[in-house]
Amino acid sequence: MTDVIAGANAPRRKLTAALMQRVSSGLHLGLLRYGERLPSTRTLAREFSVDPRVVLAAYRSLEARGIVELRARSGIYVAAPAASGKASAPIESAWLIDVLADAMGHGVPALDFSERVRRSMQTLRLRATVLECNDDQLFSVSDELKADYGLDVSIVDIDSMNGDLPVEARQADCVVTTAAHAEEGRRTAQQLGVPSLVLSMCDDLFAEVERLLQLEEVYFVVTDTRFEAKLKRIFQDIPGSHNLRVLINGHDDLDSIPVTAPAYLTRLTRRNIGAAPLLQRVIPEARVFNDSSIRMVLDFV
Template sequence: MTELLRQRLFRDVHLGVLRAGDRLPSIRELARDLDADPRAVLTAYHELERQGLVNVRPRSGFYLAGGGRTPGQGSRREADWVVELLVQSLASGVSAPVLRQRLPACLGAVRLRAACVECNADQIASLAGELQGDYGIEAAGIEVGDLGLSAVDQALADADVLVTTPFHIPEVQAAAQRLGRPWLSVSLRRTLFAELTATPNRGRGFFVVADPRFAAKLPRLFASTRSVECPVAMVVGWDDLDAIPETAPTYLTRLARERLGDCPLTRRVRPVRRVFSTGSSRRILSFLVAANLSARPDAGVPA
């Protein structure tokens, strides 16, 4: 269990999902996600604390250790992640030279295009931006209300995959089946909600958006997170963002940050580079690798 958690920490740090000082999943959450005994998770956390990877804060939880960035820290983290990758590769029977040859074929053989389908500009921008930035998938936005229009159907047919969120699976699944295209559903990582948890010292959280339709959707988005109260929605150009307390937990969508530009709020609130859950990332990468491998000249040729 300790080794499994250590590998997850290295992976999430490398992907930018975790940073020093970030709160880690609770013992109950991890036990549920890993189908493990909570006592084993607690023991693993304390072992990682002994190794200097985790800090325990009484009555608060577990946090990723580390503070200011020191010279060589990024290189060491990258080296640790690469070592873990190579160890797992060797355990699967793939040597380092073979892995080096296979990676380009898995990631760079074809240029994929995605159609991001949602009901508001914030989520469309978030889906498209992360697909392009983290996976190299060209992405275009489609309003869910426009599904069925001839021009939109053509754009969907030209895409390699349709991507949406759990809220619009029925509509996108129907469109994908009608057009004969694959589709994926992307969910948000749980720690994103935890970062907005209200505390006596910091008060209630704020969620700054660009599209008022996303503001109206937030209560549904947070309905499944019993431990996190829905934050106050603020719309760029509509609400007084200066009224947000400096100490309040605050999240800015990618599009809201883009529209605000350089201002005290965007300087104060740390950008969240990645919002996709680990499961979503795995599904995207599985599709990406499968599409690239199937495009190889020798694909389908018996070995």
């Protein structure tokens, strides 16, 4: 019976994930705004070839997570973000209940949970060396490691290594890189006698970009020309790759980006861009690591 129920719920779970990806990426690409109306259940039922009730169930799942808002006799809208530090009470309560219930299932009393978390995250000041070949990704990876996990970070531009690491980079407790430089990361980690963490980033965003490239031009605004070349390699075999447009901040005219076109700004570009109008319509992502990478870093910490 359990297998039958799980099978019946599979279309809803798959659609929920697809819609969550589309809403999140739409915000980060400037295609959606908070409070904007989303496609109706009938429209999406036709697009995904499912029953409208499956779409409605998926939308309700997203509403429970605070991603969309269902308004009676009006439609479905992108939910406005909660005020800083004030998450929606029902959403926060449901999330905490799930976390605490899972903790208790692993033998951790609810009243001890916060202390267990504090001890896990603050026992040591860990150091990471980040290897990458461009300033945009070096900044994104190191910024997230520092902000979300409290790691001390040294960054190393692979193109400037010359076979040796700076002194501070050799004091790392782990080496962090991305799949493109997994071999260099593992080799460096082996030399230092520390773990190597190969992280994946922006999976949902890149999946949505692949879909959009078949329909229209998609813009990336980066700081380092080497990341421009890397993006072109990433998408070169994707249908519609000719629609990829990569602009360099400080060199290209960002005002040339059509106001309705999907556009993504790297974190480094966002920091350096100043008061460009593009910032007003392209919402920054909360984090760039994917779920498996988040778990990998937490497991190390």
